[in-house]
Amino acid sequence: MHKPVVSFVAPSGTGKTTLLEKVIVALKARGVRVGAIKHDAHRFEIDHPGKDSYRFTHAGADTTVITSSETLALVKRHAASPSPEELIAAYFEDVDLVLVEGFKRSTLPKIEVHRRAGEAKLICRGEYHDPALLAVASDEPLQLDVPVLDLNNPAQVAEFIIKRVVQGMAA
Structure with a gap:
């Protein structure tokens, strides 16, 4: 590295x-x-029910990006x-x-x-x-x-x- x-x-x-x-x-x-x-050795959720990005991810999107003028967050599903x-x-x-x-x-x-x-x-x-x-x-x-x-x-x-x-x- x-x-x-x-x-x-x-x-x-x-x-x-x-x-x-x-x-x-x-x-x-x-x-x-x-x-x-x-x-985090445990499961965690960065997004919350009711939010649009949560809906995208739970509808099956493999990658969801949430962005604003100052911040970006990435939700990416993976097997491991x-x-x-x-x-x-x-x-x-x-x-x-x-x-x-x-x-x-x-x-x-x-x-x-x-x-x-x-x-x-x-x-x-x-x-x-x-x-x-x-x-x-x-x-x-x-x-x-x-x-x-x-x-x-x-x-x-x-x-x-x-x-x-x-x-x-x-x-």
């Missing part, structure tokens, strides 16, 4: 979305064009969830970096989110040693073979991503 990408992984309820939201703000402040992908690599290639040409929430078993470069109050075992350094782990963002000190970033310092996480992933791919 030729696009800089980082997946944030952790058990549900650890704070991935909260951290990602703050990291996006910090990256945008540095002038980085950011794309985001949220992996596309890989993050497929999604990035298809939809993220116009960004400098793609941040992904989830896809913990992918080969994407990862930052694992860890909280003292959460699960003691790490996903990427537990029973499974993930070679794609770049760092762990934690609220407690850990002794690991990868950098441990301050979970409560999204600017530090953003700077790590810029230096290690964005500039690292350009080198």
Whole structure:
């Protein structure tokens, strides 16, 4: 893959979305064009009954686009969830970096989110040693073979991503 990408992984309820939201703000402040992908292991509906676009999709349209002067949304039916690599290639040409929430078993470069109050075992350094782990963002000190970033310092996480992933791919 030729696009800089980082997946944030952790058990549900650890704070991935909260951290990602703050990291996006910090990256945008540095002038980085950011794309985001949220992996949802459950079924979800982006459109709602009664709306025209919902009616198109439920009538059988394989692809429905909802657009306005400021926003575009795409509803695309598929038999199986596309890989993050497929999604990035298809939809993220116009960004400098793609941040992904989830896809913990992918080969994407990862930052694992860890909280003292959460699960003691790490996903990427537990029973499974993930070679794609770049760092762990934690609220407690850990002794690991990868950098441990301050979970409560999204600017530090953003700077790590810029230096290690964005500039690292350009080198």
